[in-house]
Amino acid sequence: MKLINLKSFFDSEGVLMNKEKDYYKSKRSEYLTHFIAFVNVLVC
Amino acid sequence: MEDKYGKKFKEDVILEIREEYESIYDKLPYIGGDKNPLTSDLIGAAENLAFYIVLKKHGKTLKEIGELTYQAQKILFDEHPEMVPPLTNPEFIPYIKYAAQVSKEKMFPGDWVYEFIEGNGEFDFGTYFYECGIQKLYHKYDADEFTPYLCAMDILMSECGNLGLHRTETLAEGGNRCNFHYKAERETKIANTVIKKD
Numbered sequence: 681m682k683l684i685n686l687k688s689f690f691d692s693e694g695v696l697m698n699k700e701k702d703y704y705k706s707k708r709s710e711y712l713t714h715f716i717a718f719v720n721v722l723v724c
Numbered sequence: 725m726e727d728k729y730g731k732k733f734k735e736d737v738i739l740e741i742r743e744e745y746e747s748i749y750d751k752l753p754y755i756g757g758d759k760n761p762l763t764s765d766l767i768g769a770a771e772n773l774a775f776y777i778v779l780k781k782h783g784k785t786l787k788e789i790g791e792l793t794y795q796a797q798k799i800l801f802d803e804h805p806e807m808v809p810p811l812t813n814p815e816f817i818p819y820i821k822y823a824a825q826v827s828k829e830k831m832f833p834g835d836w837v838y839e840f841i842e843g844n845g846e847f848d849f850g851t852y853f854y855e856c857g858i859q860k861l862y863h864k865y866d867a868d869e870f871t872p873y874l875c876a877m878d879i880l881m882s883e884c885g886n887l888g889l890h891r892t893e894t895l896a897e898g899g900n901r902c903n904f905h906y907k908a909e910r911e912t913k914i915a916n917t918v919i920k921k922d
Contacts, residue, residue: 703757704749711767715745718771722796723725723734 725792737778745774748865753834755857761809761823762836762857769858769874776870790873790918797877801884808885812848812908824851834860847890847905856895856902871896876919878904882912889914 726734748770755763772793779789801807810816824840836857841850862871875894882889888910893899897917 703754704752707757708749711749712746714767715742715771715774718768718796718800719738719741719775721799722775722792723738 755835853902
């Protein structure tokens with residue numbers, strides 16, 4: 681199996697920091713929905 | 725929680741927990757996003773961390789908070805067994821091996837670092853963790869004491885998924901590594917310092 685060198689991938693894509701910010705930003709709604717379900721179980 | 729602390733307490737803390745979670749979320753270290761299977765573990769750890777920080781602020785003890793989160797995780801696994809990754813599925817194991825190799829490149833400081841251990845008959849396969857993303861995150865928030873409760877949740881995961889996890893040590897509980905050994909369908913045996921089984 682061929683290993684993907686993620687660092688090279690991100691470097692070639694441009695700015696790593698922008699990738700990082702984009703990931704969590706793009707997933708915010710999905711993870712918040714999951715979190716609310718988690719809290720509902722916790723507080724019941 | 726309402727049964728234990730009352731409705732007012734519950735209502736007071738819900739908003740605080742959400743605000744705390746969003747604050748933690750915004751500062752989470754990037755560890756590869758969807759390319760890293762442990763990103764979801766980091767997010768789950770952030771959820772529990774928000775709960776810990778807020779309840780601690782409200783004077784609850786570590787034991788109270790830890791047992792509440794442990795019970796909540798049990799309910800979640802009971803209601804959603806699909807949350808348990810099919811770790812002992814032979815088709816899934818090569819993926820774990822690959823992910824372990826990638827982790828050793830140490831591309832992201834907040835990430836886990838682990839190696840894949842081939843099965844030897846006694847177990848299907850193992851993973852030895854030398855760095856833990858949850859331990860690093862919790863340390864940053866001065867929540868080291870809470871980390872063993874997250875380790876304990878592997879008991880629930882193994883039992884729910886029939887993963888037959890055996891583990892004798894973890895980084896968070898003073899070990900040199902976390903030594904996971906899986907064998908499908910056998911009894912789960914996990915040494916843990918905070919949750920005592922019946």
